[in-house]
Amino acid sequence: MNLTPLEPWISDKIDHADLEEYQLQKLRDTLQLAREKSRFYRHRLADVPIDLAGLDDLTRLPFTTADDLRADPLSFVCVSQDDIQRVVTLDDADFPLATLSTSGTTGQPKRLYFTREDQELTIDFFHSGMSTFTAPGDRVLILLLGETPGSVGDLLAIALTRLGAIPIKHGPVRDPAVTLDVMRREKITVLVGVPTHVLSLARYPNAPPLSLKSILLTTDHVSQAIKHVVEKRFACRVYNHYGMTEMGLGGGVECEAQQGYHLREADLLFEIIDPNTGAVQPDGEYGEVVFTTLTRRGMPLIRYRTGDMSRFISEPCPCGTHLKMLERITHRWSGRIPVGAGYLTIADLDEALFAVDGVLNFTAALTRENSHDCLQLDVKIADGGKLLPVVQALSKAVPQSRYFDVRVSSVTDIPASLAKRTIIDRRNRA
Numbered sequence: 001m002n003l004t005p006l007e008p009w010i011s012d013k014i015d016h017a018d019l020e021e022y023q024l025q026k027l028r029d030t031l032q033l034a035r036e037k038s039r040f041y042r043h044r045l046a047d048v049p050i051d052l053a054g055l056d057d058l059t060r061l062p063f064t065t066a067d068d069l070r071a072d073p074l075s076f077v078c079v080s081q082d083d084i085q086r087v088v089t090l091d092d093a094d095f096p097l098a099t100l101s102t103s104g105t106t107g108q109p110k111r112l113y114f115t116r117e118d119q120e121l122t123i124d125f126f127h128s129g130m131s132t133f134t135a136p137g138d139r140v141l142i143l144l145l146g147e148t149p150g151s152v153g154d155l156l157a158i159a160l161t162r163l164g165a166i167p168i169k170h171g172p173v174r175d176p177a178v179t180l181d182v183m184r185r186e187k188i189t190v191l192v193g194v195p196t197h198v199l200s201l202a203r204y205p206n207a208p209p210l211s212l213k214s215i216l217l218t219t220d221h222v223s224q225a226i227k228h229v230v231e232k233r234f235a236c237r238v239y240n241h242y243g244m245t246e247m248g249l250g251g252g253v254e255c256e257a258q259q260g261y262h263l264r265e266a267d268l269l270f271e272i273i274d275p276n277t278g279a280v281q282p283d284g285e286y287g288e289v290v291f292t293t294l295t296r297r298g299m300p301l302i303r304y305r306t307g308d309m310s311r312f313i314s315e316p317c318p319c320g321t322h323l324k325m326l327e328r329i330t331h332r333w334s335g336r337i338p339v340g341a342g343y344l345t346i347a348d349l350d351e352a353l354f355a356v357d358g359v360l361n362f363t364a365a366l367t368r369e370n371s372h373d374c375l376q377l378d379v380k381i382a383d384g385g386k387l388l389p390v391v392q393a394l395s396k397a398v399p400q401s402r403y404f405d406v407r408v409s410s411v412t413d414i415p416a417s418l419a420k421r422t423i424i425d426r427r428n429r430a
């Protein structure tokens with residue numbers, strides 16, 4: 001079992017200093033920069049003492065939310081317009097990890113501004129993270145948007161070139177047959193893509209024999225069902241990356257042990273909080289993932305609430321690292337739908353449905369009819385696949401399903417989305 005490459009990478013970056021001391025210093029610098037240069041934080045931090053004695057004092061600072069970002073993104077910027085190299089408007093679905101707000105209450109898109117140096121830090125993280133399962137000479141097919149300079153696929157390609165690998169920008173999978181043919185022709189050894197896109201390759205009938213070494217699935221939530229199908233079909237290891245545009249695209253990546261994400265701790269400070277009270281959770285307890293940027297110049301974010309639910313794993317990682325380990329993200333706090341006495345999440349449906357033979361993708365909406373909840377599933381299924389097993393899988397694997405009727409329709413297409421998938425709750429609009 002190899003040590004995560006993030007450990008020596010971070011150790012180098014912080015010049016072998018104590019990580020917490022390094023984080024505290026960077027945190028102080030960030031707070032000072034933000035209060036001096038950003039209109040938003042000048043107000044938000046006006047009455048807050050920012051001279052922190054230790055990392056624990058971070059809890060005295062207020063949170064930053066997605067709504068803050070939406071309200072006035074430019075008010076966060078700390079540099080002159082000339083120094084901004086890249087602007088990401090999240091409605092563009094530039095990155096599969098962070099796109100439209102699930103609430104959909106405001107029409108305002110989130111906008112993120114990055115300097116050249118900010119982007120360089122991301123490339124450096126991708127370089128280190130990808131080396132977990134990519135070697136010099138590997139031919140890597142990138143199934144993410146990469147045409148625009150500074151887009152996720154573009155930064156990843158730069159990182160892979162530095163690593164000595166050969167990146168091939170392909171973009172999202174539109175037609176699995178075409179992508180599989182490219183994989184065969186280009187002798188691809190590593191794939192990077194969105195889970196449902198890679199699943200469409202794995203479930204494509206009569207695909208040519210391929211010899212992949214590893215696959216990286218990158219989204220906030222990778223269902224274990226998809227991971228298993230893909231692993232079995234391509235007979236290789238499937239890794240998971242966690243990030244969002246607000247984090248500077250990259251946040252953390254699994255090591256060979258695949259027990260959770262190791263994090264970009266020299267650039268980002270992570271906390272887990274109780275989403276109701278805002279109190280910091282003890283290690284091991286579940287809560288909302290919150291992060292603070294430590295090295296971002298263009299647009300620092302302080303205690304940014306991601307909406308993602310996870311926990312720090314207290315047990316040491318088998319790879320032997322001293323770095324923290326964040327459990328695989330399963331769902332978003334805001335994406336939970338109250339049903340019966342509990343909640344339903346897209347992750348519940350993913351695990352049940354993607355495990356069914358032939359299921360390629362689906363959309364889910366909860367409606368209310370005759371004072372009874374009804375789950376409408378539009379399922380894209382491979383030729384020859386059947387719908388009945390979908391209903392059976394649901395009633396077996398999702399206990400909440402006894403609280404609603406299920407209606408399943410077969411659809412020929414679901415637009416290949418790069419956005420976060422969610423259950424649409426239409427019950428209050430009837």
Ligand SMILES: [Zn+2]
Pocket residue numbers: 004255256257258262317318319320321
């Ligand atoms: Zn590890």
